[in-house]
Amino acid sequence: MDNLPNIHPGEILFEEFMGPLSISQNKLARDIGVQPIRINQIIHGKRSITADTALRLGRYFGTSVGFWLGLQADYDVEKALVSLGSRLEEEVAILNATPVAAVAPYDQGRVAVVAFGASKCV
Known part of the structure; x- marks a missing residue:
């Protein structure tokens, strides 16, 4: 571990995106189709960024x-x-144990897992 502070993604959302673009919590919530409390909790470090929220923030x-x-x-x-x-x-x-498990791309999005000389598709 290093000596840098562990910064919640909500702080980055607020400091690097919302602040510089003058976007309020209510505007962001309205624009991405979520309740304002979700944005408030995220920027105050009380809620995680879920896949759903990440999809919305990424698009926005x-x-x-x-x-x-x-x-x-x-x-x-x-x-x-x-x-x-x-x-x-x-x-x-x-x-x-050797060899160490390896994960490799396999057949249209499936993953081949190779571990200890055995392999299977998942």
């Missing part, structure tokens, strides 16, 4: 869905790392 601001979901995932992982602390190393052993 011209960003990728992955941008918003990535911000949320990064925030959640950092929060979990802080919460777990050294317990992660104490409670979870590292699997000592």
Whole structure:
């Protein structure tokens, strides 16, 4: 972990998008078709950005869905790392097996999972 603060995606939404574009919570909510409370809770760090919200924000601001979901995932992982602390190393052993599982693209969107010499389609 580094020393940078863990910034909730709602803060980025507010500081980097809504503020510079002078978009109010009510306007954003109305424009993307959600209740204003959802936007309020997100920008105050009390609610996560869901796939539904990410789709709406991505379309509205011209960003990728992955941008918003990535911000949320990064925030959640950092929060979990802080919460777990050294317990992660104490409670979870590292699997000592080779080869390491590999995931590769396979046949029109399905994924081939190859692990320990066996493979299957999921």
